[in-house]
Amino acid sequence: MAATARAGVTDQAGGVPAVDRHAWFDAMARDYEEAAFRLALWLVRDRATAEDLVQDALVRLWGSRNLPGEDAAFRNWLLRTVGNLALDHIRRGRVMARLRFWEESRPDPFAQVEDRLGHPKLQRALAALAPRERRLVYLACVDGLPHAVTAAIIGTSEGNVRVLLHRTLGKLRTHLDEVDAHE
C-alpha cells in the first residue's frame, strides 16, 4: 500500500495528489511513525507522552499547506517536528517542576526500558547531556542517520553538525570518565 501511494506522489513531481492525499499520508505515517516515536521516547522517556508527541506532529504535518511530497522530506519534517515538540515538552516540564510545591511519587516506567537496554554507564553519561545534545547524539550516532539528514532535521548545516557532534561526543566522553570515577 505504501509503495502504491508513494508512486502516485512521485508521478506528481513531488506534489501530493489531492485525490489520494489521505491514503498517501497514511502510508507515509506508517513508514516513519516508529522512527519518530523512538526519537520522542529517547528525549522524553515516557511512552504515552512520546506517542502523544508523534500524534501531534502528524496532525500538524497533515494540516500543513506545504505537505512534503518526498519520502525523505516527509521523514525529516516529521522527525524535526517531533524533536522540537519533545524539547518544548522538556522545557515546560522544567518550568512546572520549579512551580510545583509537592513531589509526585511516580514510578519511572522508562527505568524498565533502560534495564533492558544494557550499557548502564553510557546511559548515565547520556542522561547528563542537554536535551539538544541528546537529540543530536541520537540522530547521528544512535540512529545512525547521515550528517546531511541530521542537519536537515535539526535545522542547521552539515558542517555545523560535525562541529556540534565533535563537541558533544567530547562531553559524553568526559561524562563517561566521571561515571567511571564514581564507581
Added chain:
Amino acid sequence: MNDSPAPTGGADPLALELRSLGARFAEVTQLSQGFHARAMSRLDGGRGRRRDVMRVAALVAALLAFSTAAVAAPELIRQLGLRPGGRGLILVPVPAPSASPGGRSVAPASPRAGGPSRPEASPAQPSRQGPGRSAAAPPPGAPGSGCDLARLVVRTSTDKADYHPQDTVGFTITVTNPSAGTCYAPAAADTCQASVFGYGPSRQGWDSRPAVCPPVSTGALQPLAGGTTISYSRSWNQQECVPQAVGSCVPGRGSAGDYVGWGYVIVSDGSSDTGAMGPGVRFTLDAS
C-alpha cells in the same frame, strides 16, 4: 540528499557502543498496537488553526457542563475525544450538591486480594472519574446507605495458572459484601465496569493505556445487599484484546513472568466510587 550511513568513526568504541545501544533501543521500544489507527483517526478532526479553535470551544463547553455536574467525567472524556490515561487533562471532581443523585466524589482505589502493586496510571484510574450510576443508588446519608467499601471482598480466579499467548483465559470476578449495608456493583452483564484487562509486557514499562474498557460506559450500578455476592465471568486473549479496548495488547512480545490481566470492578457506596482488583495471572512465553 545523501542517505548513506553516518560514519561510525572507524573503530571508535564510543561510536560503536552508541550504535549498539541504538539497535537495542529499537528492539525494545515499539509503538503500541493501534497507535496508527488512532493517529489517523485524529487527522480527520480538522486542520490547523480552525481545528484548534474548535477544540478549545469544545473544551470550554464541556468543562462548563462538567463543573455544573451535568456531565459525568467519563462522558466528558468521551466528548473531548481524549484517551483515558493519556496526558493533557487532570479532572478534579467537585462534589455535587447532596440533593443530586448523580454527584461525584473521589475515593482511593483499593487493590485487594494480594494483587500486584498497581502502577501509576493503571486501569483503576477510570474509576476515580466515577461510573454512571443508576437511580437505585441513594445519595449519601439516605436510607439504604451504610456500605463500607473497605470491607468489600473482590476475588479473581482464573481457569489457567499460567497464560499462553494463543490461549483464551477465563476470569471469574466475585464481589462479596459482608457488611450489613447495601453497596453497589455493576450488573452482571455490564462488560465495561467489571472487566479483565491486558497489560503490555511489564518489562517494557507499565503501559499507561492498558486495554481496559474506556470510561464512557453508561452502565448502571445495581445494589449489592449485605451478605450477598455477585460474580462476573469474562474471557480475554492477547490476540483479540478486550472488546472496546483503548490500549495496547501486544501479541507475542511478552516475557515469562509478565502479568497479563487482573479482574477489575467498579464498586460504590452510593456516594463515592472506587476500583477494586483481584490478582493477575502470569504470562508464559510461547517457545514455539
